[in-house]
Amino acid sequence: MSKLELEHEKSLEEEALWAEKIKDLKWELGNQLMILCHHYQRDSVFRFGDAVGDSLKLAKLGAANKTAKYIVFCGAHFMAETQDMLASSDQTVMMPDLKAGCALxxxxxxxxxxxxxxxxxxxxxxxxxxxxxxxxxxxxxxxxxxxxxxxxxxxxxxxxxxxxxxxxxxxxxxxxxxxxxxxxxxxxxxxxxxxxxxxxxxxxxxxxxxxxxxxxxxxxNGSCCVHDRFKPDFVKKLKKKNPDAKFVVHSECCEETVAESDYYGSTDTILNCIADSEPGSKWFIGTEYNMVENEKRE
CATH class of the missing domain: 3.40.50.10800 (NadA-like)
Known part of the structure; x- marks a missing residue:
């Protein structure tokens, strides 16, 4: 087994151990704990979320929860910071990784x-x-x-x-x-x-x-380094090869890319577009990779 394979196996073992610890804590704390997961989280984090959504939805859900003593926010630092502003004085907002920033x-x-x-x-x-x-x-x-x-x-x-x-x-x-x-x-x-x-x-x-x-x-003149990568010419090429497909992109994409797409909006808007579409329809989604992977599993 190569060094890379050994490291991967070790990582999976550690992840499994942490998963058990998280399950135990969720059971022990019950409704005193609320785990909020942004759409951009990978599946191994996603499955522990009590609520999933975009930053607005999660902020509302967290603010409405008056029973949770601990709110764990799995997202970017600014999201947890915003949640902390909305939390009551007896609630503690935490992040699994304080270095989870946002280039924007x-x-x-x-x-x-x-x-x-x-x-x-x-x-x-x-x-x-x-x-x-x-x-x-x-x-x-x-x-x-x-x-x-x-x-x-x-x-x-x-x-x-x-x-x-x-x-x-x-x-x-x-x-x-x-x-x-x-x-x-x-x-x-x-x-x-x-x-x-x-x-x-x-x-x-x-x-x-x-x-x-x-x-x-x-x-x-700021922009998101992820959504900047979705260029209008790329959308044009995909549309030419896939004339039956629909295109939806995040509103952090440039206006030219939005103009080439069928729909645009927030992460929740994107998910609603997919959910409301006809069974068997084909979609191209212009946003963060983990969200697209999570939606494919759905």
Whole structure:
């Protein structure tokens, strides 16, 4: 047996031991323990979840549970951080791996955002601007929104939240995901000539005074490294080879890829598309690998 095979066998043995320990703890703690699993978890983690969903669904389920003393969040750090904000004082929120981060979250820092806000308010009244943070952001970024009469959205609520802000005649400053912002803007029909991108790594952001004054939407130029990989040309090629197939992608994909697809949205939206489809239909899904594998098993 090769060294690689031995290491794999050892890993499987350790995983089996941990699985037994988790089962015992779930039995011992009963409803004092709630395990939340994001769709992106692999199957060996997935099977222990008391609830499965996207970040919005899990946040709601965790907040509604008043009997659990311990909430274990199997997902990215920002998700557990958000859950901790919503938890009651007698609940403890934990993560199996504190290093489980999100590259998108790291593309905006509070100091950058404060400097950006200062640049924008040189030409616009602060009360005319509304900061909106994507849920994939750290607690201090979300706190900034709260301090400046803004809000937070998820991929499933972005269209509604953007429309709510536009109904108040506010200029939206959205961060950190450019594609969520563009796709929401396209859906609610914000004119393209009034949408501008703020370059996060350029001092002053490269926008002119005229652009800042005219803007209805200013988007941070961050993106998800996973969903960036789904390019429109790839979708076109697959559609040509599979004319009978349907395509659904996450709204963190670029607007060109979304335009080539039949549907787009949050992870729950994607799953609902598949669940509501005709038996035997063929689907191509543009999102994280583990979620697709889990759905195939379903």
């Amino acid at each position: 979250v790291n593309q905006i820092k509070l100091k950058q955002l404060e400097e950006t806000w200062e640049s924008l308010t040189k030409f616009r009244k602060e009360q005319d601007l509304i900061p909106i943070a994507y849920i994939n952001s750290s607690a201090d970024i979300k706190a900034f929104c709260g301090e400046h009469d803004g809000t937070v959205c998820t991929s499933s609520s972005s269209n509604k939240v953007f429309q709510w802000a536009m109904n108040q005649n506010k200029t939206i400053v959205f961060f950190p995901d450019e594609h969520i912002g563009r796709n929401a803007a396209n859906t609610i029909k914000i004119p393209r000539e009034n949408v501008f991108v703020w370059k996060r790594n350029v001092s002053g952001g490269t926008l002119t005074e005229e652009q800042i004054r005219r803007a209805q939407l200013i988007i941070w």
